[in-house]
Amino acid sequence: MSEVHxxxxxxxxxxxxxxxxxxVKGEERQLLFSRSAExxxxxxxxxxxxxxxxEFSNVCSKDCYYCGIRKSNGAVSRYNLNDEEILxxxxxxxxxxxxxxxxxxGEVSSPAFVDRIERLxxxxxxxxxxxxxITLSLGEQSEETYQRWFEAGAHRYLLRIETSDHxxxxxxxxxxxxxxxxxxxxxxxxxIGYQTGTGVMIGLPFQxxxxxxxDLLFMQQMNIDMVGMGPYIEHAETPLYQYxxxxxxxxxxxxxxxxxxxxxxxxxxxINIAATTALxxxxxxxxxxxxxxxxxxxxxxxxxxxxxNDYALYQNKPCVDEDPEDCMGCLDARIALADSxxxxxxxxxxxxxxxxxxxxQ
Ligand code: 5AD
Ligand code: FES
Numbered sequence: 001m002s003e004v005h006x007x008x009x010x011x012x013x014x015x016x017x018x019x020x021x022x023x024v025k026g027e028e029r030q031l032l033f034s035r036s037a038e039x040x041x042x043x044x045x046x047x048x049x050x051x052x053x054x055e056f057s058n059v060c061s062k063d064c065y066y067c068g069i070r071k072s073n074g075a076v077s078r079y080n081l082n083d084e085e086i087l088x089x090x091x092x093x094x095x096x097x098x099x100x101x102x103x104x105x106g107e108v109s110s111p112a113f114v115d116r117i118e119r120l121x122x123x124x125x126x127x128x129x130x131x132x133x134i135t136l137s138l139g140e141q142s143e144e145t146y147q148r149w150f151e152a153g154a155h156r157y158l159l160r161i162e163t164s165d166h167x168x169x170x171x172x173x174x175x176x177x178x179x180x181x182x183x184x185x186x187x188x189x190x191x192i193g194y195q196t197g198t199g200v201m202i203g204l205p206f207q208x209x210x211x212x213x214x215d216l217l218f219m220q221q222m223n224i225d226m227v228g229m230g231p232y233i234e235h236a237e238t239p240l241y242q243y244x245x246x247x248x249x250x251x252x253x254x255x256x257x258x259x260x261x262x263x264x265x266x267x268x269x270x271i272n273i274a275a276t277t278a279l280x281x282x283x284x285x286x287x288x289x290x291x292x293x294x295x296x297x298x299x300x301x302x303x304x305x306x307x308x309n310d311y312a313l314y315q316n317k318p319c320v321d322e323d324p325e326d327c328m329g330c331l332d333a334r335i336a337l338a339d340s341x342x343x344x345x346x347x348x349x350x351x352x353x354x355x356x357x358x359x360x361q
Pocket of ligand 2: 301
């Protein structure tokens with residue numbers, strides 16, 4: 001086995017080397033984090049980009065065993081922002097110079113929903129002089145739907161694979177949730193020309209460090225442009241809650257998430273990596289810590305305050321009592337604490353995507 005101080009200077013890793021890196025402690029852990037921080041600065045710089053996140057509806061047709069807004073959770077009060085509220089949120093992003101917004105909701109694929117998103121995309125583009133970048137995070141859809149939304153103005157799409165392991169995927173989802181169908185969606189998105197993002201949860205029931213090492217290899221093999229990874233956080237109204245006593249503790253899940261980010265930054269140097277909200281749910285300074293060691297994207301929640309409590313994918317979700325306006329000042333201060341600058345008014349596309357596209361021409 002190589003020494004960690006040698007390993008961190010590699011660009012590619014075998015499975016056992018990744019497992020070794022995921023297990024580092026003490027001084028070796030610090031070495032890993034300084035290396036990933038150094039690579040981040042060199043490849044993507046000090047700038048952190050904002051994507052204003054609008055969780056516009058928690059109506060969902062899926063039933064993932066880990067998720068608080070799964071369709072079988074009757075305790076959730078379902079909401080759906082109206083068009084005016086969504087357009088207002090887009091305006092807020094634009095006026096605050098966020099550069100981009102993310103439209104996220106539970107998974108729905110009715111023709112009415114598909115039409116509505118298409119209409120909204122066009123309206124947002126019009127309202128923001130074509131300047132606001134739009135990312136979608138609306139789950140699995142047909143290739144035709146992805147194409148229509150792309151043509152209407154969306155240019156990035158986030159679809160987490162959740163875990164790259166088929167058999168673990170099966171344990172976390174009902175039988176009709178199909179890993180291969182999800183993978184096919186990611187491939188369609190790439191084919192259409194979206195900047196494509198994926199990600200996994202860390203610390204799931206039955207998950208091992210070996211699975212996580214494979215997740216990292218999966219993201220590299222898929223040549224993904226953006227990644228959002230966060231710790232799994234149990235939710236009392238979900239089937240997986242019964243396994244809560246067998247999980248890594250929250251600190252371990254947090255630590256492993258930071259290591260996943262750091263290692264991925266070393267492997268895929270110029271991609272966009274998000275400092276996810278679930279990190280902040282465990283540690284109030286979680287996102288700032290992630291930024292220091294490799295992340296370069298933050299998705300401030302700009303969902304109107306009164307709905308935030310109802311988009312509880314997991315418990316202890318931060319900032320549910322805040323209003324969008326309160327998040328703005330708070331974020332400025334937080335980014336400064338992480339020794340970074342905010343890329344105001346820019347789309348902040350990953351250099352990885354730009355290069356991948358130039359290579360195609
Ligand atoms: N803990 C952490 N993340 C979760 N997600 C869903 N449920 C949980 C949970 N209990 C994540 C999934 C999904 C994203 C929108 O939220 O990765 O893709
Ligand atoms: Fe929401 Fe700070 S990020 S209040």
